[in-house]
Amino acid sequence: MQKIKLALLFGGKSAEHEVSLISAASIYNNLDRNKFDVISLYINPEGKWRVVESPLESFTELKKGDFYSFLPWESVHMAQTIKADIYFPVLHGPYGEDGTLQGFLEMADVPYVGASVLASAVGMDKALSKIIWKILDLPVVSNKLLYEQDWLENRKEILTEIKSQFSPPVFVKPSNLGSSVGITKVNDFTLAETAIEKAFRYDRRVLVEEGIQGREIECSVLGNDAPIASLPGEIIPFREFYDYRDKYIEGKTSFRIPASLPDTTVKEIQRISITAYKAIDCSGMARVDFFLKEKTEEIILNELNTIPGFTEISMYPKLWEASGISFSKLLEMLIDFGFERHQKKKRIRGSFPK
Numbered sequence: 030m031q032k033i034k035l036a037l038l039f040g041g042k043s044a045e046h047e048v049s050l051i052s053a054a055s056i057y058n059n060l061d062r063n064k065f066d067v068i069s070l071y072i073n074p075e076g077k078w079r080v081v082e083s084p085l086e087s088f089t090e091l092k093k094g095d096f097y098s099f100l101p102w103e104s105v106h107m108a109q110t111i112k113a114d115i116y117f118p119v120l121h122g123p124y125g126e127d128g129t130l131q132g133f134l135e136m137a138d139v140p141y142v143g144a145s146v147l148a149s150a151v152g153m154d155k156a157l158s159k160i161i162w163k164i165l166d167l168p169v170v171s172n173k174l175l176y177e178q179d180w181l182e183n184r185k186e187i188l189t190e191i192k193s194q195f196s197p198p199v200f201v202k203p204s205n206l207g208s209s210v211g212i213t214k215v216n217d218f219t220l221a222e223t224a225i226e227k228a229f230r231y232d233r234r235v236l237v238e239e240g241i242q243g244r245e246i247e248c249s250v251l252g253n254d255a256p257i258a259s260l261p262g263e264i265i266p267f268r269e270f271y272d273y274r275d276k277y278i279e280g281k282t283s284f285r286i287p288a289s290l291p292d293t294t295v296k297e298i299q300r301i302s303i304t305a306y307k308a309i310d311c312s313g314m315a316r317v318d319f320f321l322k323e324k325t326e327e328i329i330l331n332e333l334n335t336i337p338g339f340t341e342i343s344m345y346p347k348l349w350e351a352s353g354i355s356f357s358k359l360l361e362m363l364i365d366f367g368f369e370r371h372q373k374k375k376r377i378r379g380s381f382p383k
Contacts, residue, residue: 032066035364036113038130039084040072040091043122044210044231050091052339053084053119055346059356065364068113076124080111099133115367116141119339122206126336127153140371142363143313144335151309152335155236156204159332161308167301167330170320171195171239174204177229184222191237192218198240201225203232214240241320241329246288248302248319249337249348251359253312253366253373258299259348261319263288284344286351294321297328305333313366316345 039053040046053069060067071081077096116139118130128150134141144152151158159169173194180187191199201224202212211231213224221237228235245266249259263285290298302317316337320329337345346356354362 030064032064033364034068034112034114035060035065036068036070036111036116037084037119038070038072038116038125039119040074040078041120041122041125041130042072042074042076043120043124043126044206045121046074047088048121048338048340049119049125050084050088052121052343055339055341055343055356056117056119056360057084060360061357064361068111070111072120072125114140115364115371117364117367118143119336121336121338122210123153126334127205140367142367144311144315145370148309148311149335152311152315152333153205155202155332156234158305158309162305162330165304165308167305167308168328170241170329170331173237175225175235175237177233177235180225180229180235184225188218188221191221195237195239200236200238200240201228202236202238203228204234204236205232241322243323243326243329244288244321246290246298246319246321246328247344247348248298248317249345249352250302250306250311250315250317251313251349251354251362251366253370256303256306256311258302258317259352260287261290261295261298262286262344262348262351264344284347286344286347290321294326294328301328301330305330309333311335312370313363314345316348 037053037057039049041049057067057069069081069083070078071091072078073092073096077098079094079096081091116134118125118141120126120130124130126149128146131141131144131146131149135146151161156174159172162169173191175187197218198214198216200212200214201221211228213227215221215224225235245264246261247264248261250256265283265285298319305317306315314337316334318331320331322329337343339346346359349359350356
């Protein structure tokens with residue numbers, strides 16, 4: 030059987046650059062070499078790229094050598110032609126998960142793994158996704174969206190509005206970022222201004238969200254037009270919340286996989302996950318995050334990640350393992366879904382018939 034040539038894209042211009050390297054290494058280690066030949070494309074923090082041996086190389090080695098531009102009008106281009114059957118973006122955050130890279134791959138008319146331009150952009154934008162879900166009567170967390178210019182001009186009024194709308198704790202986060210980068214849990218409103226300033230370092234739009242007291246639940250979704258949901262899992266944070274350091278450096282947070290939940294709650298979480306997934310026209314994969322309120326056990330939809338973490342301790346692959354799909358099989362299914370979506374798109378007429 031002829032092997033599939035798969036181009037693994039990782040790194041990128043995001044604050045989640047290092048997370049991408051870890052995820053790409055896990056994917057690389059779990060791809061069946063009897064079925065796939067892997068081409069590793071590293072994108073540096075400046076957005077330039079080069080072919081490397083693998084994502085297992087050290088950061089020092091990855092940075093060595095000549096880098097090239099995606100732009101056709103720049104003078105330095107790679108002479109070698111890269112021919113891949115399908116592309117697998119593993120870039121978390123802006124310029125990789127937000128539809129930017131997906132648009133480039135669409136223009137190149139090549140198959141790729143994961144969500145389309147639209148779903149990637151909406152899934153990345155926590156504020157916009159919540160607006161869509163609220164229209165569908167999905168139970169989203171109470172929130173307030175702040176714009177940087179408004180903040181610069183009216184910060185005192187905005188802080189007063191936050192105090193009147195919420196009771197502490199609240200979460201302050203960039204609207205377009207992931208992996209808990211730039212997020213602060215504010216237990217005292219005297220610290221809200223500092224938290225908002227921190228979030229604005231990563232995005233021009235910031236969300237202030239109600240801090241839900243309760244359990245953190247995650248559910249993995251897989252598929253295109255007929256997606257399926259995994260068994261939910263529970264995160265038990267080591268600190269106040271599941272932050273970047275604990276996700277990717279210390280690993281002290283513990284997990285219950287699957288979560289100990291009544292069957293009715295499991296089914297409702299799976300239903301909401303699939304509904305939220307389809308609402309933004311997602312494809313391939315996503316991890317959907319929830320809160321389960323402490324006293325009422327009300328399910329609250331938090332956010333959706335179209336390129337979830339793929340490290341060895343990441344919830345997305347671990348939830349599928351608990352649901353009967355191994356890491357290696359999961360990757361094969363994601364690649365198949367990428368081919369399927371591309372083939373369906375090719376069947377759609379691209380121009381008006383003469």
